[in-house]
Amino acid sequence: MHPVLTAIVLVGILPTAPRAGSLAGHGLLGSLAGHCFSGAEGPREGSRVGHRFSGADAAAADQPRVQHIDGGAVDPFAAPAGVTAIVFLFTSTECPISNRYAPEVRRLAAAFAPKGVLFRLIYPNPAERAPAIREHMTAFAYAGATEALRDPEHALVKFVGATVTPEAAVYAGGHIVYRGRIDDRYVDLGLERPAPTRRDLAEALAAVIAGKPVSQPTTQAVGCFIADFVR
Numbered sequence: 001m002h003p004v005l006t007a008i009v010l011v012g013i014l015p016t017a018p019r020a021g022s023l024a025g026h027g028l029l030g031s032l033a034g035h036c037f038s039g040a041e042g043p044r045e046g047s048r049v050g051h052r053f054s055g056a057d058a059a060a061a062d063q064p065r066v067q068h069i070d071g072g073a074v075d076p077f078a079a080p081a082g083v084t085a086i087v088f089l090f091t092s093t094e095c096p097i098s099n100r101y102a103p104e105v106r107r108l109a110a111a112f113a114p115k116g117v118l119f120r121l122i123y124p125n126p127a128e129r130a131p132a133i134r135e136h137m138t139a140f141a142y143a144g145a146t147e148a149l150r151d152p153e154h155a156l157v158k159f160v161g162a163t164v165t166p167e168a169a170v171y172a173g174g175h176i177v178y179r180g181r182i183d184d185r186y187v188d189l190g191l192e193r194p195a196p197t198r199r200d201l202a203e204a205l206a207a208v209i210a211g212k213p214v215s216q217p218t219t220q221a222v223g224c225f226i227a228d229f230v231r
Helices: 055-059 096-100 103-114 132-140 155-160 200-209 226-230
Strands: 065-067 085-090 117-123 147-150 165-173 175-180 186-188 221-227
Touching: 085 103, 085 155, 096 103, 096 221, 103 175, 103 200, 117 200, 117 226, 132 147, 132 155, 175 200, 221 226
Parallel strands: 085 117, 117 147
Antiparallel strands: 065 147, 085 165, 165 175
């Protein structure tokens, strides 16, 4: 039997936030007609999946730097002792698919934190500044569960080959071991399964923790085009 697919309307709709805090002040409830969505794209240039780099590479010219939400450059790969993997989750305050994934992102962060996995939300939209990001973090209960960084120059975006929000990239053992969707809940633009049949990000993290290679290191994410943020 084929899984039942549910069509959803994405324009101008956001899920109800789990905590109080209106997002209307930042235009989040307006039309998303200016945003494109990706479902099936070709190979991406610039991807570092499988590319190994060591501490010596940190001084290389192409080593990406992102920003704290209040400004100031930061190395996105730096982590406290005991961290096994870092998940970079590219997101946006205005992308409805990103926001619908907030509960799953929180669940994954809580489940894998005891196993040494650090989640970092990456905001690639240059227009999203500290106040909007903080409000977004609070409204979707990200505060305390994940870290937030800005990538207005798309340095990390280009480094890992991300193209949409939401999209995950997993850094472990000195290289990017996975890049793609969180799961297969979204089949394509406007087409959503009642429940995912594959949980790609969780499977990738389980493989890393077990010391095994990720069986499918790249998958196609569905969401809002990051390239639209600079238009």
